[in-house]
Amino acid sequence: MKPILEISDVSVWFGGLAALQNVSLHVEPGECLGIIGSNGAGKSTLVDVICGARVPQSGTISMDGSTLPVEGPRARALRGLSRTFQGLRLFYDLTARENILVRAEALGVERPKEKTAAILLELELTEDADISAAALPLARQKSIAVGQAMVTDPTVTILDEPLAGLDGHGVQTVQDLIRSRLKNSNHSIVLIDHNVTAVAAVASRIVFMHNGQALLAGPTSEVLSSSEVSELYFGKTHS
Numbered sequence: 001m002k003p004i005l006e007i008s009d010v011s012v013w014f015g016g017l018a019a020l021q022n023v024s025l026h027v028e029p030g031e032c033l034g035i036i037g038s039n040g041a042g043k044s045t046l047v048d049v050i051c052g053a054r055v056p057q058s059g060t061i062s063m064d065g066s067t068l069p070v071e072g073p074r075a076r077a078l079r080g081l082s083r084t085f086q087g088l089r090l091f092y093d094l095t096a097r098e099n100i101l102v103r104a105e106a107l108g109v110e111r112p113k114e115k116t117a118a119i120l121l122e123l124e125l126t127e128d129a130d131i132s133a134a135a136l137p138l139a140r141q142k143s144i145a146v147g148q149a150m151v152t153d154p155t156v157t158i159l160d161e162p163l164a165g166l167d168g169h170g171v172q173t174v175q176d177l178i179r180s181r182l183k184n185s186n187h188s189i190v191l192i193d194h195n196v197t198a199v200a201a202v203a204s205r206i207v208f209m210h211n212g213q214a215l216l217a218g219p220t221s222e223v224l225s226s227s228e229v230s231e232l233y234f235g236k237t238h239s
């Protein structure tokens with residue numbers, strides 16, 4: 001299948017540190033791609049590059065076969081590349097509804113109030129819609145961040161550690177949302193998280209990142225049973 005998103009040979013250096021070294025990977029239409037790797041592997045830097053928050057020193061990002069120009073996060077969001085942040089970056093004094101509405105308005109989404117109401121419904125946030133983000137539990141705050149990412153009806157949504165800190169019910173809610181989004185649209189999702197069991201339950205393919213490299217990519221079961229992942233990520237010596 002022709003990739004919807006293709007990352008080719010991307011490198012990012014922070015001084016002498018190679019946060020990303022010639023990283024290449026692709027996302028297929030309608031798939032959930034998992035990305036796993038230890039802290040510092042380069043996952044969030046990769047998200048920054050894809051979503052226009054950081055210009056790589058080399059490499060290209062293509063969408064639907066066309067190389068994207070150097071451009072900022074707003075332009076990338078309007079193209080359909082959306083993300084959540086590891087540190088949620090909500091407006092904590094604003095309500096759940098206002099957080100999503102502000103984002104919709106900032107991006108010039110049509111009928112932003114209706115769009116916000118539809119997202120609140122899909123994320124089961126309607127009851128909490130008029131409560132300030134600060135007063136809501138983490139799981140709800142994370143849902144608001146997902147809601148903000150959804151305002152543009154993105155083609156690809158990248159969720160950066162959406163499961164961290166959630167209990168079993170919270171994890172299930174995110175997994176259900178991913179499944180229903182994949183079923184109802186041609187939307188692709190990139191799920192980055194350390195909860196490998198939860199990632200494996202929804203991702204058909206996984207990319208394993210290590211020390212700034214995309215070391216391995218393939219079907220979920222193959223990547224998770226590889227000796228590289230066992231040794232370098234799970235910390236086990238493969239027998």
Ligand SMILES: Nc1ncnc2c1ncn2[C@@H]1O[C@H](COP(=O)(O)OP(=O)(O)O)[C@@H](O)[C@H]1O
Pocket residue numbers: 014017019037038039040041042043044045046
């Ligand atoms: N703004 C920055 N300045 C300097 N180094 C950074 C910056 N952002 C990330 N790094 C470094 O780049 C590497 C990759 O970080 P990151 O992409 O956040 O990894 P991950 O998301 O996989 O934990 C780490 O060594 C991190 O310390």
Ligand SMILES: [Mg+2]
Pocket residue numbers: 043044045086160
């Ligand atoms: Mg990260």
